[in-house]
Amino acid sequence: MGTLPFMLFSLKFLLFSIQISSETDIITQFHSLHDGSTLTNGAFELGFFSPGSSTNRYVGIWFKNVPIKTVVWVANRNHPIQDKSGTLSISKEGNIVLQSKNGTNHWSTNITTKVSTSNLVAGLLGSGNFVLTDEKDNRDSGFYLWQSFDYPTDTILPGMKFGWNLTSRFNRRLTAWNNWDDPSSGQITYGFIKSDLPESKIQNGSSVIYRSGPFNGLRFGATQKLKHVPLFIVDFVYKTDEYYFHYQPKDPSLLSRIVINQTVSALQRFIWVEENQKWILYLNVPRDECDNYNRCSSFGICAMIGKSSMCECLSGFTPKSPQNWSVKDWSQGCMRNENWRCREKNKDGFIKFQNVKVPDTKKSWISKSMTLETCKVKCWENCSCTAYANSNITGNGSGCIIWFSDLLDMRQLPDSGQDLYVRSSAIETTNRDDSRKRMVVVTSTTCSIIVILFLFIIVFCWRRKAKSKFRGGWTCKNTTSTSKLVIESKNDSVKYLE
Ligand SMILES: *[C@@H]1O[C@H](CO)[C@@H](O)[C@H](O)[C@H]1NC(C)=O
Ligand SMILES: *[C@@H]1O[C@H](CO)[C@@H](O)[C@H](O)[C@H]1NC(C)=O
Ligand SMILES: *[C@@H]1O[C@H](CO)[C@@H](O)[C@H](O)[C@H]1NC(C)=O
Ligand SMILES: *[C@@H]1O[C@H](CO)[C@@H](O)[C@H](O)[C@H]1NC(C)=O
Ligand SMILES: *[C@@H]1O[C@H](CO)[C@@H](O)[C@H](O)[C@H]1NC(C)=O
Ligand SMILES: *[C@@H]1O[C@H](CO)[C@@H](O)[C@H](O)[C@H]1NC(C)=O
Ligand SMILES: *[C@@H]1O[C@H](CO)[C@@H](O)[C@H](O)[C@H]1NC(C)=O
Ligand SMILES: *[C@@H]1O[C@H](CO)[C@@H](O)[C@H](O)[C@H]1NC(C)=O
Ligand SMILES: *[C@@H]1O[C@H](CO)[C@@H](O)[C@H](O)[C@H]1NC(C)=O
Numbered sequence: 107m108g109t110l111p112f113m114l115f116s117l118k119f120l121l122f123s124i125q126i127s128s129e130t131d132i133i134t135q136f137h138s139l140h141d142g143s144t145l146t147n148g149a150f151e152l153g154f155f156s157p158g159s160s161t162n163r164y165v166g167i168w169f170k171n172v173p174i175k176t177v178v179w180v181a182n183r184n185h186p187i188q189d190k191s192g193t194l195s196i197s198k199e200g201n202i203v204l205q206s207k208n209g210t211n212h213w214s215t216n217i218t219t220k221v222s223t224s225n226l227v228a229g230l231l232g233s234g235n236f237v238l239t240d241e242k243d244n245r246d247s248g249f250y251l252w253q254s255f256d257y258p259t260d261t262i263l264p265g266m267k268f269g270w271n272l273t274s275r276f277n278r279r280l281t282a283w284n285n286w287d288d289p290s291s292g293q294i295t296y297g298f299i300k301s302d303l304p305e306s307k308i309q310n311g312s313s314v315i316y317r318s319g320p321f322n323g324l325r326f327g328a329t330q331k332l333k334h335v336p337l338f339i340v341d342f343v344y345k346t347d348e349y350y351f352h353y354q355p356k357d358p359s360l361l362s363r364i365v366i367n368q369t370v371s372a373l374q375r376f377i378w379v380e381e382n383q384k385w386i387l388y389l390n391v392p393r394d395e396c397d398n399y400n401r402c403s404s405f406g407i408c409a410m411i412g413k414s415s416m417c418e419c420l421s422g423f424t425p426k427s428p429q430n431w432s433v434k435d436w437s438q439g440c441m442r443n444e445n446w447r448c449r450e451k452n453k454d455g456f457i458k459f460q461n462v463k464v465p466d467t468k469k470s471w472i473s474k475s476m477t478l479e480t481c482k483v484k485c486w487e488n489c490s491c492t493a494y495a496n497s498n499i500t501g502n503g504s505g506c507i508i509w510f511s512d513l514l515d516m517r518q519l520p521d522s523g524q525d526l527y528v529r530s531s532a533i534e535t536t537n538r539d540d541s542r543k544r545m546v547v548v549t550s551t552t553c554s555i556i557v558i559l560f561l562f563i564i565v566f567c568w569r570r571k572a573k574s575k576f577r578g579g580w581t582c583k584n585t586t587s588t589s590k591l592v593i594e595s596k597n598d599s600v601k602y603l604e
Pocket of ligand 2: 214215218
């Protein structure tokens with residue numbers, strides 16, 4: 107009778123071995139990995155490498171069949187090994203450890219669970235996840251004693267959970283490499299912040315570069331609606347004990363990665379295009395000038411006009427420095443018109459703004475059960491309240507966010523923003539179309555200027571072309587066609603992590 111469990115155990119072990127390709131492709135207490143050999147599985151390879159022109163040795167994971175060495179995970183990013191004496195093994199305590207010749211520890215996992223170490227197996231999964239398991243566990247349950255997917259470096263791979271475990275207060279974040287030659291922790295980070303509503307930020311140290319906007323039940327505030335059938339299935343899971351973002355390409359053979367890039371301070375999604383043997387930039391965040399954090403300062407709202415951004419004060423507000431504002435220095439922001447009086451009839455009210463990315467929720471209060479009507483009352487009663495909105499825009503909307511003090515980092519999002527009710531003097535409330543008219547005027551004058559410029563360029567090119575027939579040399583060429591693939595794929599925008 108005792109053979110049945112044993113057979114099941116052997117079967118599981120066999121399945122696991124197949125899953126991690128072959129038995130030599132695992133690390134056990136009796137089998138370590140030395141510099142020079144690697145573990146491989148599917149599209150991925152784990153081993154020792156030196157980045158760029160550096161001679162330092164690191165343990166990392168990269169794409170096996172991509173000729174441009176693309177590292178997706180680094181174990182000892184801040185503790186390089188100076189020579190080729192590195193060894194990755196399982197310690198007596200049951201942790202994966204990276205040591206060099208004289209026994210110096212360069213990196214290790216941090217397991218506190220008591221396990222029988224002789225049963226421990228570390229291996230690379232086909233997803234690019236490096237895992238430590240107890241042989242006797244059921245691998246299908248996805249339970250790992252430790253997994254590299256929980257400790258991302260600068261890259262999110264398909265299948266990875268990116269976000270918070272709210273029970274253990276554990277957050278998975280990205281930190282950029284310092285440069286091509288140096289994977290050590292850089293200044294630029296990306297991750298979900300600690301907040302009542304899920305929201306992610308790109309930061310340079312402690313200063314914010316980009317804010318996704320809070321999750322509003324359908325998507326993150328700053329992202330746009332799907333326009334095309336995307337290449338990826340993107341999902342945001344929001345439960346009481348955890349929330350995370352994850353994604354999978356629809357075509358499982360497509361290689362892709364999301365990486366935080368220090369050189370351009372941006373979060374980028376790349377896909378590997380086999381024919382071109384190139385990583386193609388599929389998405390870049392911040393996408394435009396209005397995505398840059400707090401572009402228009404307090405009570406300013408950003409709108410994209412063509413490729414450049416334009417700031418406006420919310421109606422009921424005027425520029426703090428009209429001179430600076432008129433020369434597009436928006437850094438001082440806007441202030442309330444003088445005729446506002448808190449809770450005074452005809453001098454206090456709310457203006458509804460549609461299709462906006464809601465302000466930074468740093469100084470806000472949230473109730474997930476309150477209705478919009480009670481939300482309004484709650485805001486009205488408190489003189490420091492400056493705006494309110496639904497926290498969940500699903501269906502007819504529910505929940506309540508109210509903001510205190512200055513409203514920062516708002517933008518116009520023509521087809522995906524939400525309604526925001528901004529506190530203002532009631533006089534303004536009746537003239538709510540004013541700002542829209544102003545915007546239209548600005549837009550139409552800008553358009554006219556663009557059209558005139560464009561005509562001018564055409565005439566100029568035409569004349570140059572006519573001349574160049576005789577002289578040779580410079581001509582006006584249509585250069586956009588070469589980058590068509592990139593531009594097209596960028597339009598293929600994805601719901602969440604834009
Ligand atoms: C190992 O070598 C490094 C660098 O040469 C040195 O800093 C370290 O103290 C040595 N460790 C031991 C345990 O000898
Ligand atoms: C391991 O965990 C302990 C306690 O949680 C922590 O103090 C330590 O910094 C961790 N070490 C590493 C290498 O993560
Ligand atoms: C969160 O972390 C705790 C402690 O590490 C763990 O027991 C739990 O399973 C985790 N929750 C999820 C949803 O992964
Ligand atoms: C990040 O901040 C540092 C100083 O805090 C600055 O020197 C550096 O230029 C900033 N980098 C970017 C990309 O903004
Ligand atoms: C948003 O509201 C919808 C419908 O009321 C509900 O099903 C959903 O769970 C809510 N989402 C969040 C994140 O609260
Ligand atoms: C960073 O972005 C630039 C510009 O898009 C790109 O050329 C470069 O390869 C990126 N770096 C990494 C490490 O992906
Ligand atoms: C206008 O901008 C200049 C230069 O940035 C600054 O010195 C000045 O204080 C600004 N004016 C006001 C009223 O803030
Ligand atoms: C208004 O809200 C602020 C921030 O939550 C709070 O500190 C203050 O006590 C409130 N004032 C009143 C009158 O409720
Ligand atoms: C949404 O509002 C409309 C119109 O007020 C109403 O007919 C509908 O029943 C509401 N839907 C929900 C789910 O409350």
